[in-house]
Amino acid sequence: MHFLKLILRNTLRHKLRSGLTVLGLVVAIIAFGLLRTVVDAWYAGAEGASSTRLITRNAISLVFPLPINYQERIRKVDGVSAISHASWFGGVYVSEKNFFPQFAVDAKTYFDLYPEYVIAPQEMKAFRADRKGCVIGRKLANTHGFKVGDTIPLRGTIYPGSWNFTIRAIYDGAESATDTSQFFFHWNYLNETMKKAVARRTDWIGVYVIQISDPDKAAEISDEVDAMFRNSLAETLTETEKAFQLGFVSMTEAIVIAIRIVSFVVIFIILAVMANTMAMTARERIREYATLKALGFGPCFLAGLIYGESLMIALAGAAIGIVLTFPVAAQFSEQVGTLFPVFGVSRETVYMQAAAAAAVGLAASVLPALRAARVPIVDGLRSIG
Amino acid sequence: MQRSPDLDNHSESPVHTEPPGEPVVHIRQLSKCYHRGGQIIPVLTNISFDIMHGEFIALMGPSGSGKSTLLNLIAGIDKPDSGLLKINGTDIAALSESELADWRAANVGFIFQFYNLMPVLTAFENVELPLLLTPLARDQRRRRVELALSMVGLRDRMEHYPSELSGGQQQRVAIARAIITDPALLVADEPTGDLDRSSANDILAMLERLNRELGKTIIMVTHDPHAAQSAHSIRHLEKGELELKKH
Numbered sequence: 001m002h003f004l005k006l007i008l009r010n011t012l013r014h015k016l017r018s019g020l021t022v023l024g025l026v027v028a029i030i031a032f033g034l035l036r037t038v039v040d041a042w043y044a045g046a047e048g049a050s051s052t053r054l055i056t057r058n059a060i061s062l063v064f065p066l067p068i069n070y071q072e073r074i075r076k077v078d079g080v081s082a083i084s085h086a087s088w089f090g091g092v093y094v095s096e097k098n099f100f101p102q103f104a105v106d107a108k109t110y111f112d113l114y115p116e117y118v119i120a121p122q123e124m125k126a127f128r129a130d131r132k133g134c135v136i137g138r139k140l141a142n143t144h145g146f147k148v149g150d151t152i153p154l155r156g157t158i159y160p161g162s163w164n165f166t167i168r169a170i171y172d173g174a175e176s177a178t179d180t181s182q183f184f185f186h187w188n189y190l191n192e193t194m195k196k197a198v199a200r201r202t203d204w205i206g207v208y209v210i211q212i213s214d215p216d217k218a219a220e221i222s223d224e225v226d227a228m229f230r231n232s233l234a235e236t237l238t239e240t241e242k243a244f245q246l247g248f249v250s251m252t253e254a255i256v257i258a259i260r261i262v263s264f265v266v267i268f269i270i271l272a273v274m275a276n277t278m279a280m281t282a283r284e285r286i287r288e289y290a291t292l293k294a295l296g297f298g299p300c301f302l303a304g305l306i307y308g309e310s311l312m313i314a315l316a317g318a319a320i321g322i323v324l325t326f327p328v329a330a331q332f333s334e335q336v337g338t339l340f341p342v343f344g345v346s347r348e349t350v351y352m353q354a355a356a357a358a359a360v361g362l363a364a365s366v367l368p369a370l371r372a373a374r375v376p377i378v379d380g381l382r383s384i385g
Numbered sequence: 386m387q388r389s390p391d392l393d394n395h396s397e398s399p400v401h402t403e404p405p406g407e408p409v410v411h412i413r414q415l416s417k418c419y420h421r422g423g424q425i426i427p428v429l430t431n432i433s434f435d436i437m438h439g440e441f442i443a444l445m446g447p448s449g450s451g452k453s454t455l456l457n458l459i460a461g462i463d464k465p466d467s468g469l470l471k472i473n474g475t476d477i478a479a480l481s482e483s484e485l486a487d488w489r490a491a492n493v494g495f496i497f498q499f500y501n502l503m504p505v506l507t508a509f510e511n512v513e514l515p516l517l518l519t520p521l522a523r524d525q526r527r528r529r530v531e532l533a534l535s536m537v538g539l540r541d542r543m544e545h546y547p548s549e550l551s552g553g554q555q556q557r558v559a560i561a562r563a564i565i566t567d568p569a570l571l572v573a574d575e576p577t578g579d580l581d582r583s584s585a586n587d588i589l590a591m592l593e594r595l596n597r598e599l600g601k602t603i604i605m606v607t608h609d610p611h612a613a614q615s616a617h618s619i620r621h622l623e624k625g626e627l628e629l630k631k632h
Contacts, residue, residue, distance in 0.1 A: 009505035241416050291501040296490025296518050377462040
């Protein structure tokens, strides 16, 4: 009890110094949490992937399409329970900064493969009945204030022209990690339009989404699908949805690594600040530590005092920093719009923030504690604090 | 090594826990030198003397004569290079650091020139500090601290922090802290060096009373001849060698 009292009072002894150190920690912990959340957001697609879905794309590159007639052949592969397809549209809503993913999908089958997209039955019916209709996610709707019945005009890039879609449904995510920033419309509408404009670009799709009944047979089924189209006009590459998503992440891996490094640099900087604070504190109190030693208190008691004070400052910074990370992350998510479809502070990030703060508290106190524990009493009593 | 303090039984009559005539401090051929920048500087050279139980001695001498070093050796916060140093029959030079810490907690009360109180603790808590190393319960500790503070006339100031007390009052708190575990030996390094004459006299009177009524053996380092007059005997250190002067 006295030990804790002494730690608490020592912590509050230089309120400005302790306060500024805590403030520094708060900023560092928020920055660390935010950067970790950005990294998590990068992997959110892969994390939310289903183990029962495979993606088949053109083996050369994702930018090359696949013929629509592959669909029936793939459906016949043993272990395939359902199949649908999606094509990247890449349109621009008003300006490039309003980016959100847009896919032309098979309206009849696509959403059966994605039960995590929760759509009201009447809205789904309305969407399927309107070939110029579209389905958008809740986050996208909230970002731009869209509601059912509104028209979304898109300027085509891959598929030239002006495209207008009527919102027929807004889907919610079955889980918090579900991406609700997407836009889906009828592939049939796209295909028919292209038939009139550029005939050679008809009957092509971007990727096939394959539902399998047994995740353990994913590799086997993938091999079988790819073997079927070997030496064909458009060879395929089939992989699990998670591997497909991670393929996207790997394209920007350098950025992810840079963010990770910066997140640890932030912690290292605050460690240096904290270590300096604790070194100053311990240096000023050497005579008190020597007095305590003269009275019979051992080196462990002194080390405990310094470590306790350091940990108290670190944990105060961590507690405030962690609490503030949530509103800051929410604000950040709002600012970046649909760039990060899933952006939330995970429990793991909070644990990492707490662990980083505790590590900073411990590491910052090591040298001052050693010095206090080792200083000869006679030298300590002579020192001027 | 820990003594069980028994200040609770304190009365106004003198307390002598050991028979008079026994040496509390027994020193033979004690030497100590310091190393500074590759040079060896002898501070104490072959010092031999005894301090008997219940004695109150003053150590005097010019700066650098080794009086504080001698006091530190006797108090067990420094170690000699050679010679014999026994306190109450214990060869403290042979003790390990942790044994020495326990020994100090039980046997030595410290009074420093600048009081060395913990600024974040109240007078009560400062005095209570050494008792945290004993097995005493909270109530027992409280009774003892209140008694010790009463003895130094500061019972009404026990919730005050050192910064709220005068220099003389702080030194009285330090004295209360020094006697709280009922040690056999009190060591005081310039206890009046930072005080005005009036406060200094109060402190010296208090030390005399502790020596007279509680039978404490007191070793006091001082530059002040007036302060030294309070002691039974004065020992002068000159270039690391000792001479005795009784008065």
